[in-house]
Amino acid sequence: MKNEHSWAFKLALLSISILAMTTSSISAAVPLMQRSLHGQSLSQIESIITMPNFGSLLLIMFSGIIGKKLGIKRTIMLGLVLFLIGGITPALTNNYTVIMVTRFLMGCGVGLFNPFSVSLMYSFYQDDELSAMLGYQSSAQNLGAAGIGLLIAALLAFSWKLAFLSYLIVLIPLVLFGLFIKVPEQPAKVDVKESGKANHKIWLLTLLVFLTFCAFMAVIIKLASLVTTEKIGTPSAAAVALSLMGVFSMVASGFFSQVNKRLGDYIMPTSLLGMALGMFLIATAKNMVLVFVGVFLVGLFFGWVLPRCFMRIDKVASKDAKHLSASMILVSGSLGSFLSPILMNPLAQLFGNGSPSTVLMLGGAGMVLMTLVDFYFTFTGYYQPAAAK
Template identity: 80%
Template sequence: MKNQHSWAFKLSLLSVSILAMTTSSISAAVPLMQHSMRGQSLSQIESIITMPNFGFLLLIMFSGIIGKKLGIKRTIMLGLGLFLIGGITPALTSNYAIIMITRFLMGCGVGLFNPFSVSLMYSFYQDDELSAMLGYQNSAKNLGAAGIGLLIAALLAFSWKLAFLSYLIVLIPLVLFGLFIKVPDQHTEMHAKENGHINHKIWILTGLMFITFCGFMSVVVKLGSLVTTEKLASPSVAAIALSLMGVVSMVSSGFFSQISKRLGDFVMPASLLGMALGMFLIASATNIVLVFAGVFLVGVFFGWVLPQSFLRVGKVASPNAKHISTSMVLVGESLGSFLSPAIMNGMANLVGNGLPATVLMLAGSGLVFMTLIDFYCSFTGYYQPAAAK
């Protein structure tokens, strides 16, 4: 096994994370898919984007059990294989049912490998190196989202089907992780000894991630519809904007360790407020420049949300429950992403305006509310280890 502190090992470990945020990158194709699939409603088309989150939810809580049976590396490789099959199949068919099934399988794959991409870091790294790796991990996620976003923007010029071939990016971690990472037996045994106890702080953090990602996905899902509805740009430009958001998040995540040293636990409320301001700017934009400015703000502050949430897990989770606690936080993230269209569209309909701009305003308002709550939690040291208070 390569030295876990070497960059070769770290890059191979981080390569799995480039896939974690790519399942919804195809959202810019929604207008074209709606035109092609005339038998399906807008909500049904948007469900294609979020369906992987459902598969993720079903598999993530069993990833630890499967890891015990197959071994951590085999479980990750199985997940990558499912991602490949589910990711590219929609390029070969227009059948709505088949697309939904394969997108579900894609999510199952993410549910198998994503929890280990984080929990293995608690095994290999500590203190500042752990904080840095969590920041790099989020950078890897956004690098993958940005790379696929650019591919999708280019391929949408030909057809929405062709855009799904961008998921061939999974070949990168299949090769790197498969060839260069060996998970020692003691790490598999450590995961096997987890007793599954989840403390109340992890439940609260899970709820925070649910609301945060419900709001964040409003930008991802609605941006293409917003720019076309308001006649600001084409779907391809929206894909470029989403790609920019990924690039910005990737860069900001790379500075997470330094930001964390300066702001401490207040990184989270600052991030939530910054994301809300970006959403307000997008919703009220009268030209594409303001849309890009709002997307930039969302990207900068979103880049710190997940590293900070996982850093909190490392602080407050029981030593023998790091994997299950990580899985719970990811469940909150995925459930919020999956239910986002239904919740946000429903709220917009309640106020009598289902326009994309209204949805983004509501999402931003929700994040402002969560900012106030999380500021109080940070001020009182709620997410600090008991001995640190």
């Protein structure tokens, strides 16, 4: 095995993370797909965007067991192959059922490799180096989302089907991870046993992540619809905005270790409040400049949410429950993303207006409420180890 402290090893390990947040990057194509896929409602078209999250949440909880049976590296490589097949197949067909099935397979691939992108960090790194790597891991996720988003924005000028070929980006981690990472079949440091139990702090954290991703996904799904219905931009402009949101998250994640030293656990309520302000700004924007400012705020503060969640796991989860706890966080994020349109659209209808701006306003209001709750738990030291209180 290569030295885990070398940059070659770190880059290969981080490469699988560039795919984790790219499944929904195709959301800017929703208006174009709606014109082409006749007989499908808007909710059905939006389900194409969220379907990978359903496949992901089904596989994440079993990734440890599958990894133990097949070997961690084989499990990760299988996930990457499923991602490749599911990612590019929609470029070859107009059949709605085929598209949904292959998008589901794409999500299954994410569910196989994504938990190990985090749990392997706990195995190889500790303390400040762990904090830095978790920040880099989040940066890699957002780098992938930003890169894919920009490529999709360009390809949408030609065809929404062509935009799906952007998922050929999976070839990068297939090569890097395949060549440079060697994980022992039964590694001494990597615990894939599911014998550990998640405590009440982990369960509360999963609820926080679920609600956060519900709100965050509303921005991704509704942005293209908002700028077109309000006649302030085009789908391509929305795709650029979404890709920049990934860039802002990537930059913020890269500085996570430094911010973590200054703010500690107060990063979380600060991030939730910043995201809320960004969502309010997008919902009330009358021009693309304000949309980009709102996207900047959402992306910037979202970049700190998951790294801090995983730092909380490192503090409060027992050693044999860390893989399970990380998997639960990823499941809750995938479930929140998948259920976002199913929950947010009817909720907006209850307020008499199902417009994209109403959905985003409700998401922002929910984030404010979560800010207050998380500030209370942070202030009382709820997420500190018992010995540190």
